[in-house]
Amino acid sequence: MLSVAFVLICVMAGAIIWSAYAGMAHQSVIPGDIANVLGGGKASKIAVIYVDGQMVADKSADAGAGSAFSSDIVKCMRSATEDPDVKAIVLRVNSPGGTPVAAEEIISQMNKTRAVKPVVISMGDMATSAAYYISSQANRIVANPDTFTGSIGVIWTFKNKSKAYDEQGVTVYVAKSGNFKDMGSDWRGLTDNEKSYVNAVINESYDRFVQNVAKGRNLPVDKVRDIADGRIYTGTTAKEMGLVDDLGGLYDAIAIAKNMSNVKGKAIIVYMNEPSVK
Numbered sequence: 291m292l293s294v295a296f297v298l299i300c301v302m303a304g305a306i307i308w309s310a311y312a313g314m315a316h317q318s319v320i321p322g323d324i325a326n327v328l329g330g331g332k333a334s335k336i337a338v339i340y341v342d343g344q345m346v347a348d349k350s351a352d353a354g355a356g357s358a359f360s361s362d363i364v365k366c367m368r369s370a371t372e373d374p375d376v377k378a379i380v381l382r383v384n385s386p387g388g389t390p391v392a393a394e395e396i397i398s399q400m401n402k403t404r405a406v407k408p409v410v411i412s413m414g415d416m417a418t419s420a421a422y423y424i425s426s427q428a429n430r431i432v433a434n435p436d437t438f439t440g441s442i443g444v445i446w447t448f449k450n451k452s453k454a455y456d457e458q459g460v461t462v463y464v465a466k467s468g469n470f471k472d473m474g475s476d477w478r479g480l481t482d483n484e485k486s487y488v489n490a491v492i493n494e495s496y497d498r499f500v501q502n503v504a505k506g507r508n509l510p511v512d513k514v515r516d517i518a519d520g521r522i523y524t525g526t527t528a529k530e531m532g533l534v535d536d537l538g539g540l541y542d543a544i545a546i547a548k549n550m551s552n553v554k555g556k557a558i559i560v561y562m563n564e565p566s567v568k
Contacts, residue, residue, distance in 0.1 A: 334553045335560045336544050337370035337379045339363060343566040345388025345420055347395060356566040358385055360392040364399045366562040371403045376560065378408040378547035381428065382540055384565070387419025387441070390495055396424045397502075404429060408550040412543035413437040413534075418522055422533070423499055426506040429550065432543040433525030433534045440528055442503060442518035444495045446488060450479040507532060 341363055343356040370376045381400075400409055404427075411417070411425040413433040418441035425431050425439070433439055455462070455477055462477040473484045480488065500518050504511040509532055517523075517531060528534040536546065548557050 332375050334551075334555075334557045335373070335376045336547050336551075336553075336557050337366075337373075337376045337560050337562050338540070338544070339366045339370065339379060339381050339562045340565045341381055341383045341385055341396070341421065341424070342414075343385055345385055345392040345396070345424075347389060347392045358388065358392075358566055360395040362563065363396055367396075367399045367403055370560075370562055371399075371406060376407065377551035377553050377557065378410065379403060380410050380412050380540070380543050380547050381424070382412045382414060382543075382565075383417040383421050383425055384414030385418075385421035386416055387421050387423075390420065390444070393420040393423045397427050400424065400427050408547055410543050410547040410550065412540045413439055413525065414540075419443065423503065426503045426533070428506075430536070430543075430546055431534045432536045432538050432546060433528060434539060435524065435526045435537050437525035437528075438522050439525060440517070440523040440533060441520055442499060442514070443520040444492050444499060445520075446492055448474050448480060448488075449476045451476040452478050503533075 341358050343358040345358045345360060347359070348361050349357075349359055367379065370379050403409055408429045411428040411431040413425065413431065414437065416438045417425050417433070418439055422439050422442060460477075462475075464472050464475075466472050469481075470484065470487065472478075473480065473487075496518075500511060500514050503509070503518070504514045507514070513532075517533075523531065523533065525534055525537055529537060536542065544559060
């Protein structure tokens with residue numbers, strides 16, 4: 291009798307410890323396999339993935355502190371997509387934008403994920419430029435009334451320090467294989483041909499941006515182009531324009547994702563990553 295009581299005490303203690311851990315980790319109190327044995331079935335999950343900070347493709351020495359790496363975000367999305375218990379994904383976006391490549395990599399995975407489960411955007415303080423670009427491709431967008439969003443457009447800046455170099459007595463000799471090879475170097479300004487080339491590249495990216503926003507938001511291209519002049523809009527104004535679907539916070543977005551996935555009863559919130567450290 292003593293040994294049986296001891297075993298029961300150990301089992302109860304283990305259950306209490308697991309319950310405490312599960313609550314902190316947002317995991318199921320009863321692991322899936324055990325729940326199936328007990329007849330409870332696996333619990334449905336809603337995955338939350340943070341897109342926090344300036345978006346760049348990969349980790350590198352040039353990446354700023356607090357960057358959002360598309361390689362990590364895509365990895366989290368793939369994991370959530372392949373998990374049959376995850377019924378929907380919420381991307382918590384708090385970003386001023388980033389590189390077109392980073393946005394395109396995230397969008398590519400979003401399209402694959404949307405084929406099997408809903409993707410909902412929850413906008414934080416800011417979701418502008420490329421951050422709005424990725425948001426526009428989701429099933430639904432939720433923004434706070436004072437979220438800064440929009441800023442649809444592309445920018446490429448060049449510095450000309452030639453005057454300062456002249457004053458400092460700095461001279462530069464350039465050996466190059468083509469006229470455009472040192473384009474953008476700060477020891478000189480752009481030539482007229484280079485300016486035309488740069489504008490053509492920017493317009494190509496801009497047109498792709500506008501076309502994809504129009505497609506993702508089911509809006510006429512001309513309407514998107516009219517408001518795509520780089521201006522930032524509040525969440526409230528963006529909703530009136532059709533750039534956002536609902537006003538609310540993260541847990542409103544989670545509730546919408548849960549409803550879209552037809553989950554019955556409670557769903558466990560699983561955080562796939564953490565916000566970037568500034």
